[in-house]
Amino acid sequence: MPWFLQWYSDYRDPENFVKILRMLLSEFTAWFTSCQPDTYFQCRSAVNSMIRHLNYFLIRPFESGNLKIISDEFYHDYCKLVLHWSSILSSTLKCPSNAIIVKSATQAIVQTLYNFTLHLNVLSFMKTVSNLIPMLLEITDDKLDEIQLYAYRCLGKMMIETDIKTIANPGKITAVHIEFITxxxxxxxxxxxxxxLLESMKNYVQHDQVKVELIKQKVVPLLIKCVVETQFDPVKVQLIALEILLALSFDNNAYCILRQNQILMSHIRVLVGNTNPAESYLQRAAERLLWRLEKEEAIIQSTVLNVHKYDIMISYSHEDQQICFQIQEQLVKDGFRVWIDRDYLRGFIMAGIANAIENSECVLICMSSKYKQSPYCQLEAYYAFERGCRLIPIIIESNYKPDGWLGII
Incomplete structure (x- = not known):
């Protein structure tokens, strides 16, 4: 949010900004994309500053959690802007890299591209833009830390497991994040x-190569600090750190480190016992991590049921709920007994999900980029796999290719 907009008394009302976007965005897009990419450098610094600020406002007028209300309506204009900024980046990379104006422009471009990635539908489009990932990877060799950081933040949202393995440097990705976090x-x-930075690390942690590097470069103590020390924001820090630790716990070394840390284990138990409704999100995250570290192994070794209460249990990301609910409704119409968590389980969530898995003949894995990125979904799929359940994978996202830990299915 540009600071000067906070003077406006109704700046927290998203609808006011949507009205402004409806008036300005198409006009700005038409003007900006009509300019040749290399003319960006010919503008005076004040004009470039105006372009950057206006872009920021038009792309990200309010907190990222609310951006979905504008993503669909303005999708086509955003895609046009992405293509033009990509062309500007291409022109920039052809200039002498040591020029101050080039450094400044490069930083502004990657910051702008990162803001586009916050719109999930635009992010999907960005993954199809020719040479965008290679250009961002080229920028990661820049000596300016800020440019490296924003390039990696973009790449964290755009790259798939194969990209990490073949064209990226997991060790460098990890080192940059840890340095900035420290x-x-x-x-x-x-x-x-x-x-x-924590959000960016969360994007990367589900890539196996980065996960190994994070553990090797000793990120676990930093994350434990984020969880157990009370000065950190419960949502923006503690919750994210718990989710990253859950993802790391699927590595045997990290699993042992976490289980042996008595301060962490004690704190997680306290969080699990927290009945404050305002902090239920922390309670749910802590309960899943505690279940993974203390209870999962014993339950996996228990007797497998021969009689099942359900034909199918649906494992899915809640961000894909619309299509998954449609799948459930069709299966029920076809006569199947289906279990799905439609309204978020209350109380001990993982215990309820584990019970559903144990009582289902099959587990339908609804695979998507969001499913793969979720440590909660990984926990469900991993438990079903270890229990020897019959897994039925189904791809619910267009052009999605399962990779990484989804290879167990």
Missing amino acids: NTIDDPKQAERFYS
């Missing part, structure tokens, strides 16, 4: 940057 974790003035 430098910002105790600085209140850099809190927003710290939050975004």
